[in-house]
Amino acid sequence: MATTSGTTGRSPRTSWGREHLANMYSLFVLSMIMNDAPDESDVLTRALTAVGTLGPCRAEAAYLTLDNGLTRTPTDWPRATPHLDAQVRRLDGQGGPVTVPDREWGWSLALRSTADVIGHLVVSARSQPTDDEYFLLRVLAQQTAAALTQAMARRTERDREQRLRQLSDDRAATNARLTTSVSELEHQRSVHEMLSDASANDDGVQGIAGALHQLTGYPVAIEDRFGNLRAWAGPGRPDPYPKPEAAPHEELLQDVARRLRPVRVAEQVIALAQHRGEVLGTVALIDPEAGAGEEEWFALDYASTALALELAHLRNLAEVELRLRRELVDDLITGTDDASAYARAAAVGHDLHGPQYLVAVQWTGRPADDTFVQAVGRSAAGLRMRSLLARRSGMAVLVLQGRPQAKALYEAVGRELGSPTGSIGVGGRCDTPSEIPRSFQEALRALEVRQRSQSPHGATTFDELGLYRILGSGGGYREVEQFVREWLGPLLDYDAAHHSDLVQTLSQYFECGGNYDATAAALAIHRSTLRYRLQRIREVSGNGLGDVDGRLNLHVATRVWKVLGG
Amino acid sequence: MHRRTADTPVAAVAHLGGVPLTPGDHICALYRGRAERDQLMTPFLAEGLSAGHICLLLGTEGDGRTFRDVLASHAPAVGRRGNSLQIRGPNEYLRDGTTFDGDRTLARLSAWSDEMFPSDNGTCARLAADMSWAQPLVQPAFVQDLVRYEMRATRWLRSYPQVGMCMYDLEMFHSDLIVPLVKAHPKVWLNGMIMENPYFLDPDEETGPPASGET
Numbered sequence A: 001m002a003t004t005s006g007t008t009g010r011s012p013r014t015s016w017g018r019e020h021l022a023n024m025y026s027l028f029v030l031s032m033i034m035n036d037a038p039d040e041s042d043v044l045t046r047a048l049t050a051v052g053t054l055g056p057c058r059a060e061a062a063y064l065t066l067d068n069g070l071t072r073t074p075t076d077w078p079r080a081t082p083h084l085d086a087q088v089r090r091l092d093g094q095g096g097p098v099t100v101p102d103r104e105w106g107w108s109l110a111l112r113s114t115a116d117v118i119g120h121l122v123v124s125a126r127s128q129p130t131d132d133e134y135f136l137l138r139v140l141a142q143q144t145a146a147a148l149t150q151a152m153a154r155r156t157e158r159d160r161e162q163r164l165r166q167l168s169d170d171r172a173a174t175n176a177r178l179t180t181s182v183s184e185l186e187h188q189r190s191v192h193e194m195l196s197d198a199s200a201n202d203d204g205v206q207g208i209a210g211a212l213h214q215l216t217g218y219p220v221a222i223e224d225r226f227g228n229l230r231a232w233a234g235p236g237r238p239d240p241y242p243k244p245e246a247a248p249h250e251e252l253l254q255d256v257a258r259r260l261r262p263v264r265v266a267e268q269v270i271a272l273a274q275h276r277g278e279v280l281g282t283v284a285l286i287d288p289e290a291g292a293g294e295e296e297w298f299a300l301d302y303a304s305t306a307l308a309l310e311l312a313h314l315r316n317l318a319e320v321e322l323r324l325r326r327e328l329v330d331d332l333i334t335g336t337d338d339a340s341a342y343a344r345a346a347a348v349g350h351d352l353h354g355p356q357y358l359v360a361v362q363w364t365g366r367p368a369d370d371t372f373v374q375a376v377g378r379s380a381a382g383l384r385m386r387s388l389l390a391r392r393s394g395m396a397v398l399v400l401q402g403r404p405q406a407k408a409l410y411e412a413v414g415r416e417l418g419s420p421t422g423s424i425g426v427g428g429r430c431d432t433p434s435e436i437p438r439s440f441q442e443a444l445r446a447l448e449v450r451q452r453s454q455s456p457h458g459a460t461t462f463d464e465l466g467l468y469r470i471l472g473s474g475g476g477y478r479e480v481e482q483f484v485r486e487w488l489g490p491l492l493d494y495d496a497a498h499h500s501d502l503v504q505t506l507s508q509y510f511e512c513g514g515n516y517d518a519t520a521a522a523l524a525i526h527r528s529t530l531r532y533r534l535q536r537i538r539e540v541s542g543n544g545l546g547d548v549d550g551r552l553n554l555h556v557a558t559r560v561w562k563v564l565g566g
Numbered sequence B: 001m002h003r004r005t006a007d008t009p010v011a012a013v014a015h016l017g018g019v020p021l022t023p024g025d026h027i028c029a030l031y032r033g034r035a036e037r038d039q040l041m042t043p044f045l046a047e048g049l050s051a052g053h054i055c056l057l058l059g060t061e062g063d064g065r066t067f068r069d070v071l072a073s074h075a076p077a078v079g080r081r082g083n084s085l086q087i088r089g090p091n092e093y094l095r096d097g098t099t100f101d102g103d104r105t106l107a108r109l110s111a112w113s114d115e116m117f118p119s120d121n122g123t124c125a126r127l128a129a130d131m132s133w134a135q136p137l138v139q140p141a142f143v144q145d146l147v148r149y150e151m152r153a154t155r156w157l158r159s160y161p162q163v164g165m166c167m168y169d170l171e172m173f174h175s176d177l178i179v180p181l182v183k184a185h186p187k188v189w190l191n192g193m194i195m196e197n198p199y200f201l202d203p204d205e206e207t208g209p210p211a212s213g214e215t
Helices: A014-034 A040-051 A082-090 A131-200 A204-216 A248-257 A296-332 A338-347 A370-382 A404-417 A433-452 A462-470 A474-497 A502-511 A516-523 A526-542 A547-564 B032-051 B064-074 B102-116 B133-137 B140-158 B175-184
Strands: A058-066 A067-074 A105-115 A117-127 A220-224 A229-233 A261-267 A268-275 A278-286 A356-363 A387-392 A395-401 A420-428 A458-462 B014-016 B018-022 B028-032 B054-058 B085-088 B125-130 B163-171 B189-190 B193-197
Touching: A014 A040, A014 A131, A014 B175, A014 B189, A040 A058, A040 A117, A040 A131, A040 B175, A058 A082, A067 A082, A082 A117, A105 A131, A117 A131, A117 A526, A131 A204, A131 A296, A204 A220, A204 A229, A204 A278, A204 A296, A248 A261, A248 A268, A248 A278, A261 A387, A268 B193, A278 A296, A278 B085, A296 A338, A296 A387, A296 A395, A296 A433, A338 A433, A356 A404, A356 A433, A356 A462, A370 A404, A387 B032, A395 A433, A404 A420, A404 A458, A420 A433, A420 A462, A420 B018, A420 B193, A458 A462, A458 B028, A474 A526, A502 A516, A502 A526, A502 A547, A516 A526, B028 B032, B028 B140, B028 B175, B032 B054, B032 B064, B032 B125, B032 B163, B102 B140, B125 B133, B133 B140, B133 B163, B140 B163, B140 B175, B163 B175
Parallel strands: A420 A458, B028 B163, B028 B189, B054 B085, B054 B125, B125 B163
Antiparallel strands: A058 A067, A058 A117, A105 A117, A220 A229, A220 A278, A261 A268, A268 A278, A356 A395, A356 A420, A387 A395, B014 B018, B189 B193
16 A cells, blocks of 8 residues: 555446445554554544444444453443343353344454453444455454554553653652752751850850851840840840840740740740750840741751750859869868968969958848859859858858958848848958968857847948957857846836937947047037936946946946947 | 546645645545644645645634634745635534535535636645534434545545645544545545555545445
8 A cells, every 4th residue: 555645546346346445445544543542442442433334233342351351441332231241251252142132143353462362342233244244343353452452562661651750750859858868967967067166166155156147147146044145146236135024034935945946936036955954045046037947947956955065064164163162161161271272262263362351141031052152152243252152051151352341242142132131240351261260250250249139130240349259159148148237237228118328328428438528429419418318327327437347347338238239 | 627637647736744745635634633733734734825825724713813823923925915825614514503514515615616716827725624523413424424525525626726635633533433534535644644545435436425334
């Protein structure tokens, strides 16, 4: 058959001959169409629809032989019936006769691919077809089988290509995931390296802030657990840095602690630096545009871990230093050689050279725990007092460099603790470490005297004790009080009963060396008033002020009375 | 009339897929899908327009304007000589818009040819007929009418210096139409080549309609 144009000589044929050849040619074209069909169903549909055009036969059904048996194809061919399906199955893969209602002749044509039967084409006719008509049906079946074979091969090829494509897609997806993972790991490595370097290079908290800023490009703020700024990196640092209210800030920390990841709060993304469940501080990215992505959050998360380690390390150092200071203070109090004391004090940053004063601090209702000792230390530092601080038997003890401001220290501690009910005793000056035990005993003495006085809250220095310094402690107090009572008892009772100031007047009179004018001026009273009061004193006490011994005892008694808070 | 005789050497006046066509050729072009249709039809008509042939596009009234634009990009002559391309819709075939009337269609086409070829002026014509409109009408009786029409169309095409291409979409038509149509066309375009059909039922030797069995 030619595939180019040209004239064709035609010889006269009979009508049958022409029709037969035309059918054969049409089958040839149909075969080409079927060979190009997209799938097996299209091949069989074309075969079914061709049956009626090739002679008097009718297409009843078509089947594909698949792994699980015969499958009607196309499934919606109108004349296929379960009865027909069963007959074709009974033929067991061979061609053969079938019965079709109202049709004299029915036949299942086996569609063969080499030795295998790959399908069936079932046809029928009102009467037995002629040999020529049956011949056309067999050619149609052969061409259909060939086209089916091709369609199956193409399907197999398509499936294979699809699997290959799927594999290729899977591989591409895996590669993409790997690339992403590598990129993420690379970023995580750089985060790890930069923050580790910041810690290793002793850059401390500021180093962590700088590294995080460099990694993310966002300004970074690191605060302690109270909201005080410890480090800032990047532009836009607020000045002054705002300190949050304590209660809302504590709530915020607890809220963030409940989450396992950093939390966005207003314009910041905040992560906690926690060590063994305790919040040591916070680190935050300043991100008002909410542009920070996964990588920035990861860096922040990692920075919070580095910060926790750094803060825990710093606290351990502080605790070690505090312990060293306590041990040093203990040794100083109990007595140690000067050379060792100077060296150890210098090691913890305190200069023991020059005058030192020992200070003992106790507060009513407050145990001498770390919080209390730290409050005392902050108060002293706030007054620019340089000291060694320790805790000892229910009190805070300071070794102060230089003369202490005892009253100011009392007020500062009172403010820090929120209560004025405390006592401070200050020992005498010591110029060498070996004098410290003595100064400590003096501080204790001053503290004790203050606490036993009528106004036990406040500060007392050993120097203020005056005569009282030479009196013993313990049972000596009773004797002292008896002495005061013995000499000043009537005057004290009189003052209490009449709201007068006879004891104060007598005390001032002695302090002024018996000078009337000076005494009256000090008491801001008239000279005649003073004379009257002295007369009353003589009457009430029964003691004349002219007697030397009586005068001495009264003077001592008023001094003691004053020390005791008179 | 410009009847051709078998003894007259005839030069090619058109090409389809590189294969030369001579006046009177009647081709059954079997394609799959609209894209393939356009790839087949566009160069065929564009070449004709460029050669100054009269081109008649039948059966694509709805998208005729779009197709004219496509053609314009292939053959600038469309813009300059707009009446060289004539587009007529499915109503050319249908009476009352629903019933196929082969005799009426052929009469109209013959009248069109008489009008296009008033004298032997050397002009050629090309006809491309997209037969997609026929898909909803496929019934045994319609197939018989259509095949008879196609056979007589062969005779009409041979009567003038013109070539005709009837285009059937294999995604729309099944073998119940394709097989009889193949028998009615002297040439078939399929899968990129033209095949001579030495066994087509020549209308000049017609003794009756081709067999179209029960469906």
